Amino acid sequence: MWIGRSLVSALFGLAANLALASPEFWAAEWPNTDFEQTSVARWSDIMSGGPPKDGIPAIDKPRFVRVADEARIAVREPVITVEIEGARPRAYPIRYLTWHEIVNDQIAGIPVAVTFCPLCNSGIVFDRRTPAGTLSFGVSGKLRYSDMIMYDRETESWWQQAIGEAIVGDLTGTELTALPAWMESWQDFSTRNPDGLVMAEPAFNRDYGRNPYRGYDTSARPFLYSGEMPPHGIHPLMRVVRVGDRAWPLSRFETQDQIAEAGVTISWRAGQASALDTGRIAKGRDVGSIRVRDARGRDVAHDVMFAFAFHAFWPDGQWMRGR
Structure with a gap:
């Protein structure tokens, strides 16, 4: 979903996306997704953001360091803060979420998905537990209204990040519970939580x-x-x-x-x-x-x-x- 392209390229890409906006063109990449079940009224609203499925790799087992040991993050850089009773406060830096968009984690026994869609500036933390079981999420590479479409690895249903709801597949209509979380500066988080934890730099070759x-x-x-x-x-x-x-x-x-x-x-x-x-x-x-x-x-x-x-x-x- 990189924006580093010319307007002409973007317009050509949009035209190509509209031509290929149909499940029959996605079936090879998504053989386990039931496209017969959907709440999407117009397939043309869904388009490729550029990278393929998992081309933007979600983080599944994040590592954390103590606030006092973090030296990479500048004071004004944004982080998503999650404070759950029974666990030390955690900060998820946007410098990492910009390149990964989803972090599957567990805090105080609660499985969570920390999500950030750069094109909508939408940062939401979800409880990964659903009536269908606990899910883990990846990045589909698709967009709807410029917002990231996530997918769960268990059923390969598609989920709209901004609303936390499955829009395609077996779990269509299922809603995730959003948890209280907020975006703030690293300085605010670290000052308030000197004993807190911050997500460590992932082991990927990215210019974080x-x-x-x-x-x-x-x-x-x-x-x-x-x-x-x-x-x-x-x-x-x-x-x-x-x-x-x-x-x-x-x-x-x-x-x-x-x-x-x-x-x-x-x-x-x-x-x-x-x-x-x-x-x-x-x-x-x-x-x-x-x-x-x-x-x-x-x-x-x-x-x-x-x-x-x-x-x-x-x-x-x-x-x-x-x-």
């Missing part, structure tokens, strides 16, 4: 710390997306805080650091670099960090995604634009 999507979140349009743009004049690549089917544009935090609405309190804090701006993640502009809590102060599952993706998956969602 480089952003292969340079300039993406300031571009005019999403990549490999032909759907409807957001309403109300909201820029398609503006970040929004999604809680359920509501979205708060981050532009609201230009004049305030906290918003309390619809039963949640959303706090913004400066200091986190955009992972989709400059060529090196650590040098990205400051987009800040979001934390969402309920009335009792408990962390709430949420996502900080691009506006176009929210509109694509929640076309009837509520835009929390304030007055």
Whole structure:
């Protein structure tokens, strides 16, 4: 799903994808996927992001080091934080998730999938337990509305990352439970959790710390997306805080650091670099960090995604634009 290609190449690729948007063209690569079972209305909404199945390798057995022993990560670099009672807090650096997109892990006995889709800026942590059993996930190489389609290795059903739901195959309609997690700067995580753990650098030949999507979140349009743009004049690549089917544009935090609405309190804090701006993640502009809590102060599952993706998956969602 690399963005390092010319616009002409992208347009040719889009045309080719539309021509091949049919299960009969995917069957050889996916012989164990039941394409008769699906919630997808138009196959043309699904296209190749470039790499084939597992061309972006998910991480299955992540290694961790103590916060005090981590020296690679710059202070403003983003990490996905997971804090589960009974376990030391864990940070999953975006410098690794940019190149792997899924980490299958287990925390305090809970099997989790830590996911990040760069093209939607969507970072969500899921419980991997389902009525069909505990699943492990890989990267299919396919996109829908520019969002990663995951697959489970047990049934090879396809799952939409942004909504955590199976959209093709035996498990169509099954939903994953999203766990409270948030994206913040390495400095914020390490300062708050000096005894915490951070995912160690994977043993792959990747230029970790480089952003292969340079300039993406300031571009005019999403990549490999032909759907409807957001309403109300909201820029398609503006970040929004999604809680359920509501979205708060981050532009609201230009004049305030906290918003309390619809039963949640959303706090913004400066200091986190955009992972989709400059060529090196650590040098990205400051987009800040979001934390969402309920009335009792408990962390709430949420996502900080691009506006176009929210509109694509929640076309009837509520835009929390304030007055």
